[in-house]
Amino acid sequence: MPDIKLPEGVQSCFDETPDQVARALADSVSRFLEQRLAEAPRASLVVSGGSTPLPFFRALSEKPLDWSRVDVLLADERWVPEGDPASNTSLVKAHLLQNHAAGSRFLSLKQPGETPEEGLEAVKRELRDLALPIDVLILGMGNDGHTASLFPDAPELSRAMDTSNPEIVAAMTPPSQSRSRITLTYPVLAEARFTALHLKGEDKLETLKKAVSNPDEVMAMPIRGFLKPGLQIFWSP
Template sequence: MKTPEVDLPKGIEAHFGESPQQVALALADTVAEFLRSRLQSAQSASLAVSGGSTPVPFFQALSRKQLEWSRVDVLLVDERWVDEANGASNTKLVKENLLRNNAAAARYLSLKHKGATPDEGLSAAQAELARLTRPLDVLILGMGNDGHTASLFPDAPELAHAMDPGNPETLAAMTPPSQTQQRITLTYALMREARFTALHLKGSDKLDTLKRALSQPDDLLTMPVRGFLKPGLQIFWSKQ
């Protein structure tokens, strides 16, 4: 495959592949090795992942890795405010594809709690994450064609608060008009601290979106993913 032409800033590493499976395996190898290394010096490690269809083969590959999974905390970067039985639930996706095989021993920290809205469940979700050791060890992000990542949507009225790098909170309730469901998301302040961050993408449209994001890197509120396009980021992209 001809390597795509993307003018990446210094310090950002790219892993480009032909197939989603190829890239998913490479990402799973990289994440497993990082977690394995962290567990040599830390009592526990954390893994924050994204929902959607793109990470499914990554989840399945990672679930089979030999790790001390009982010492790994797994959480989502965001969640739709729906019941777990709902097909739109990211929790359902993670439990069915990642928290199985060897990774069934991991501890899952849920963002979805009782309450009709994310605001109503926010305090319970924050209490759940109080057990989380900061900074996050591994952060796996996706990206929408509008430049959102996690549930940091450009049209959400809560975006400035959720993107504030000085925000002391771990979570924010999000109500973007462009989305069918209300959301809860990790804050930018929490995610930007992660020891290892990967952006997992698929398709030519996402490559075009990435190029747009890179063209004006300082305009974070227009395309929130720009907040993560900094040295240390690893981009895993497949053509298909």
């Protein structure tokens, strides 16, 4: 198992294969969603895109929850049309909203508009019935320490990270990225009832070590804003 000292209150589930970690994460998430559905009319599940969560998506889709009462959305999205190879919306629909999970309600961060700024009000309308705080949040992490679309080089980062920001979403235009993006803001993400960080690969482990070694420099590595008690980290080589 990796030699890394995590902040107090941060839990880890490190295993040998991506499939083992994906199943463990799906088990944890389904248990939590089941608990929330016993307590509330609806539950929310916020996921991240990319290739790492695909085995998790498939495992979770087979859980026999009352998916008709689950709202599913992305933590962030590239501002590209659905069907574009860069669309995480397409990814979620193809891999998560299948099997039992096909009955869930999907809330799309990609709305009409040439830019995320143009589509911002439509996104807010799409999310107007989303109950806060979020119930389950699954984050990823880039090697620059970004999570969701909270990129260190984004000119909008300070506003998106501001804990007093009342907005649920923000348009992001990081110069390091070829596509403009939209993201849930840090105050919304940080208040989730259950938060997991899902990682794969030695490079992500090295990035995590860097993040935990200097936790106060949040703007340099926004993932540091989530390294707090209650976080669960799921990692495989």
